[in-house]
Amino acid sequence: MAEEQGRVLLEGVVGSTAYGLAHAGSDVDRLGVYAAPTERLFGLHRPGESVVTTAPDRTLHEAAKWCRLALSANPTASELVWLPEDGYLTRTALGEELIGIRRSFLSARAVRNAYLGYATQQFRKLVAKEARDDGPGAVPPARLAKHARHLLRLLEQGVHLHRTGELRVRVDDPARLRADGERIAARPGEAEALLAAAEEAFSSPGVLPAAPDERPAEAWLVRVRLTVLDGWRCAPGGTAEEALARSQ
Template identity: 70%
Template sequence: MNVLLSGIVGSTAYGLAHAGSDIDRLGLFAAPTADFHGLRRPAESHVTTAPDRTLHEAAKWCRLALSCNPTASELVWLPDDLYEVRTDLGADLIAIRRSFLSARAVRNSYLGYATQQFRKLTTRDPADPRSRAQGAKNARHLVRLVEQGLALHESGEVTVRLADPERVRSLGEHYAERPADATALLADAEARFDRPGVLPDAPDEAPAEAWLRRVRTAHLTAA
C-alpha cells in the first residue's frame, strides 16, 4: 500500500495510556489512480485489529477532515515523535492542515461526539464491572473531546497530547460514578462554543483539492 502518512494515535497520543493499553495506529494511503477507472472503486479504508490500525484512502481522509472528524483530523496534528511514516506528500498535507478547519464543523463534531459519550454513560449498567470500566473510558473521552474542541475553537490549534492527563483521568472516574455531574461540563462547553472563536465559517477546500490532484498524479501507475 502507498502509505503517505501514519502515526500512533489514541490513548498513547493523548497521554492516557496505561500498562494494558493497546497501541492504535492511524494513517492514510493513496490507491493507484488507475484503480478509480474500473468497474469497482478501490476500498476506502482498511482496518485491522492485530495490530490495531486504520488506514483511510487519501480522498476519504480529506472528506473526514473537512468535516473536522476528531479521530481522523488528529493525524495531521500529532507530535513529531508519534509519526511512523511521513512521506513528502504526507508532510505537504500537514502543512495545509488549518485549511480543513471550520467553526460549525468543529462544534458539531467535537460537541456531538462528546454528547454521544455522555449518552453511553447514562445508559450503562452500573452493576456490571465491564460496563463500569467502559463507563470510565466513555467519561474520559467526553472530557477529552470537550477540552480539545474548545481549544480548537478558541485557538485554532488541535492539541492531541493533553496538558494534564491525570485531571482528565480523575474527571473521567468522577463522571463515570456520577454521570449527571457531566451535564454542567457540556452546558459550559455549549456556552463557550456560542461565543465567537478564531475559526472561519467554512473550510478552504482549494488546498485539499490541489493536494489530492498531486497525489493522483504521483500514483498514475500501480506500484
C-alpha cells in the same frame, strides 16, 4: 493489505498513547492515509476506502476519504495531522504537504458539531440503562470511566481548537483527566454542566472560519493522483513536483 492497494503517505500513533493516557494494558492504535493506485479509480468498481486490521490495531483511510473526514472535523481523523514530531511512523513528502495544509480543513460549525456531538454520544453511553444496572449485563466501571475520559477530552480539545485554531492532541494533565473521568463515571449527571459550558463556548466567537477552504485539499489530491499515476513510490524527501519530474 493497504500496501497492495496503494502506498501509505502518512501514518502515526493515535488514541490513548498520543493523548498521554495509555497504561500498561493499552492498545497502540495506528492511523494513516494511503493513496489507491490512480488507475483503479477509473474503472467500474472503485477500490475500498479503508483498511482495518487488529494485529496491529491499524486503520488506514484512502486519501480522498481522509480529506472528507477532516473537512467534517472528525476528531480521530483530524488528530493525524496534529501529532507531535515523534508520533509519526511514516511521513512521506506528500504526507508532509498534508500536514502543511491542516488548517484549511477547519471550520467553526464542523468543529462544534463534531466535538460536541461525539462528547454527547459518550454522555449517552454513561447514562444508558445498561450503564446504571448492577446485573450481569452491567457495563464494567473501567468502561464507564473510559467513556467519561473521552467526553472530557473531546470537550477540552474542541473548545481549545475553536478558540485557538490549534488541535492539542496530548492532554495537559493526564492524572487530572483520569481522576475527573472516575468522578464523572460515578456521577454522570455532573457532565451535563460541562456539556452546557462547552456549548456556550462554541457559541462565542472563535478564530475558525465559517467554512473550510477546500482548495488546498483539492489541489493536494490532484498531486497525489498524478504522482501515483506516474509511478512515483512516495519516497521520503523532496516535493511532489520533483518526484513527477524524475518520473518523466
